[in-house]
Amino acid sequence: MDIIHGHAKIDPPAGVPVWDIDPYDPSVMMDQAAFSSELLKKGPFAYIPKYSILVCGRYDVVREVFSDWKRFSNAHGEGMDDLKLVPNWRPPSVVLEVDPPEHARTRTAIQQSMSPKVAKGLTTLLTDSAEKLIVSAMANGTVEAHTELCEQYICNVFPQIVGMLNRDDAKAKDYGLMATNAFGPENELRRSWQVAGADANAWINEQTKRENISGSGFGRTVYDFVDNGKLTEEEGRLVIRSIFSAGLDTTIAGISSALLCLAENPDQFEKLKNDPALARPAFEEAIRLITPFHSLYRTAVAETQVAGIKIPKYAKILCSLPTANLDPEQWDSPEKFDISRDLRRHISFGYGIHSCVGMHVARAEAEAFLSAFARNVEHVELAGKPVWRPNNAVQLLAKLPLNLTPK
Numbered sequence: 119m120d121i122i123h124g125h126a127k128i129d130p131p132a133g134v135p136v137w138d139i140d141p142y143d144p145s146v147m148m149d150q151a152a153f154s155s156e157l158l159k160k161g162p163f164a165y166i167p168k169y170s171i172l173v174c175g176r177y178d179v180v181r182e183v184f185s186d187w188k189r190f191s192n193a194h195g196e197g198m199d200d201l202k203l204v205p206n207w208r209p210p211s212v213v214l215e216v217d218p219p220e221h222a223r224t225r226t227a228i229q230q231s232m233s234p235k236v237a238k239g240l241t242t243l244l245t246d247s248a249e250k251l252i253v254s255a256m257a258n259g260t261v262e263a264h265t266e267l268c269e270q271y272i273c274n275v276f277p278q279i280v281g282m283l284n285r286d287d288a289k290a291k292d293y294g295l296m297a298t299n300a301f302g303p304e305n306e307l308r309r310s311w312q313v314a315g316a317d318a319n320a321w322i323n324e325q326t327k328r329e330n331i332s333g334s335g336f337g338r339t340v341y342d343f344v345d346n347g348k349l350t351e352e353e354g355r356l357v358i359r360s361i362f363s364a365g366l367d368t369t370i371a372g373i374s375s376a377l378l379c380l381a382e383n384p385d386q387f388e389k390l391k392n393d394p395a396l397a398r399p400a401f402e403e404a405i406r407l408i409t410p411f412h413s414l415y416r417t418a419v420a421e422t423q424v425a426g427i428k429i430p431k432y433a434k435i436l437c438s439l440p441t442a443n444l445d446p447e448q449w450d451s452p453e454k455f456d457i458s459r460d461l462r463r464h465i466s467f468g469y470g471i472h473s474c475v476g477m478h479v480a481r482a483e484a485e486a487f488l489s490a491f492a493r494n495v496e497h498v499e500l501a502g503k504p505v506w507r508p509n510n511a512v513q514l515l516a517k518l519p520l521n522l523t524p525k
Contacts, residue, residue, distance in 0.1 A: 119432070122170045123303050124199035125417070126432035130165035134172070134427055137164040141173065141413065141436065142302050144508035150412050151453070154441035162425035163435075169198065169303060171415075171434045175441025177448045177465075179425050183416050183437055185470035190435065192472050193217045194417035197301035197511070198434060207300060207312060208319070211360040212353050213475065221471065224357055227343040228475045231336035232361070237482040240279060244486035247274045252487075252494050256524045260501045264518040268374040271487055272366060279479060280362055281335020282325050293318035294366040295509070301413065302510025326358040336361070361476055367512050368410040369480045372466075373487055374515045376404035379455045380491075381498045381520055386457050390492045397488035398481060400457045405466040407455055409440040412513050414468070439465055440513070497523035 120127040130136055137160060139153075140146060146153055157164065157175040164173050174180055183190045193216050195201040201210050210216070212224045251271055255261040273287040296315025299307045324330065328344075328351070331337035337358045344354040380387040380400065390396050418433040429435070443464050444452040450459075467474035474480070491498075499521050507516035 119203075121203060124204045125171075125194075125434045126200060126203065127170045128172075128430050128433045130167075131163070131172075131428050131430065133161075134163045134165045135160050137166055137173070138168075139166060140168050141166065142305055142307075142510055144307075147412065147508050147510075147513075148506040150408075150438075150440045150513055151444070154438060154444050157438060157441050158445065163427050163429075166436075169434075171198070171436050172429070173436040173438060174424075175438040175445070176425075177442040177445040177463075180437045180439065180442040181465065181469050182424055183435055184465070184468060184472070187217050187471055189418060189420060189422045190416035191217055191419045192221075192416065194419070194434075196414050196416075198303050198415060198436075200417060200432070200434065209356060212356045213360045214364070214472065218471070223348065224353060225471075225475055227340050227349060227354075227357055228336075228361060231339040232476050232479050234478045236336065237478040240275075240479070240482050241486060243278065244275055244483055245490060247271060248487040248490035249494070252490055252522075253524075256495065256522045259523075260519060260521050262517060263377050263520045264370075264374045264515045268370050268377070268487075268518075271373070272370045272483065275483060276362075276365055276369070279335055280358065281332040281337035282362075283330050283332050284325055286321060289318040289321040290362075290366060293322045294363060297363040298367055298509055298511040298514075300510070301415075305510070307508060307510055322359055322362065323355075326355045326362065328354070331358070364474070365476050365480065367509075367514060368474075369483055371408075371410040371512055371514045372401060372405045372480070373484050374518055375408035375410075375513070376401050376484065376488060377491070377498070377520065378500075378504055378515070378518055379404045379407060381500050383455045384497075384499075386455055387492075387498060389457060390488070391496075394489045394492040396457050397492060398485045399461060400488055401481065401484035402461040402464065402466075403455060403457045403459060406443045406449075406461060406464040407453075408513055409443050409466045410512055410514075411466075411468075412438065412440050413511055414439065439468075494525060495522050496525040497521075 292315045296311040299311040343349045467477045501521045502519035505517040507514045
């Protein structure tokens with residue numbers, strides 16, 4: 119077996135077009151809408167020779183690949199590297215990078231720790247934090263909303279939700295960027311963040327230990343599973359690390375994108391102001407339109423077929439969630455931001471047994487923030503051009519200058 123870019127090299131299957139594109143070129147990563155438009159024209163799959171991977175974006179194809187773990191494994195890694203073939207920079211996630219039966223045991227611990235009931239109990243913490251940040255930010259009129267609102271909000275609340283005793287915003291953000299960029303190939307982004315995030319990696323490994331987790335928060339619930347013999351001590355720490363890394367940048371990205379969409383669509387912001395209960399749909403629509411994870415992989419563990427295409431064993435398949443969420447076969451006017459549309463089908467949180475286990479908390483965080491935003495802000499508009507940050511896995515803003523007028 120030949121190895122290329124950390125996974126098995128494959129030839130293009132019959133009937134699959136060869137697409138000479140680099141999905142990790144910064145210009146491509148920062149214009150996912152253009153990438154998605156072209157991918158949808160290619161058919162069920164395209165073959166990218168630079169990385170010897172398949173890529174899919176049609177809604178029905180992505181759902182099939184995501185939903186069938188017996189054919190398309192997570193245990194080989196959700197990034198480009200095949201974790202069964204090459205060493206990784208960290209131990210594999212005991213949640214994201216395992217398949218049944220091991221997966222059920224660790225996922226159960228998180229499901230109970232981050233259940234809808236738990237998420238509902240966070241309302242006061244989330245609302246109070248959002249209100250203070252938004253009211254304070256409006257004192258200056260113009261705010262750099264991505265860093266001063268969205269990053270600050272999640273960095274305030276998420277460590278408390280986890281139960282981490284020692285907060286360090288800089289290291290938390292560095293670790294998140296190192297983890298997400300590691301989903302891609304061994305490019306400059308990945309290399310630079312592995313160097314920049316080395317201290318953050320050591321920090322997160324220490325802060326997820328039992329002695330650095332408080333008596334409240336979902337981290338303590340995870341360690342209860344350890345005490346009951348359902349997880350080992352190391353598995354408990356790795357579960358907390360996985361959720362911390364998965365719950366930071368993606369939620370920040372989703373809330374930032376929601377603010378961008380509201381600033382660009384004043385009619386939709388009027389709807390939200392008139393009915394703050396639309397905060398949840400506004401978030402769901404924003405992450406459909408600008409899906410946080412732009413690239414997640416599955417690995418074919420046997421020769422199989424999807425949409426009439428033969429998929430070779432060990433093929434790495436890049437699943438483009440933004441493309442699936444813009445598929446015109448599933449959505450009317452998919453490029454339009456409409457908070458009143460039916461959003462039950464979007465797959466921004468994945469699909470199948472590996473769908474985002476922290477989605478209830480992410481939704482609670484976003485709903486509290488956007489509700490507070492609607493209650494306190496009379497008018498929002500862009501104060502400059504948004505700036506996107508290249509990232510090997512996540513559509514993430516770097517700057518979002520907004521003018522905010524208080525009510």
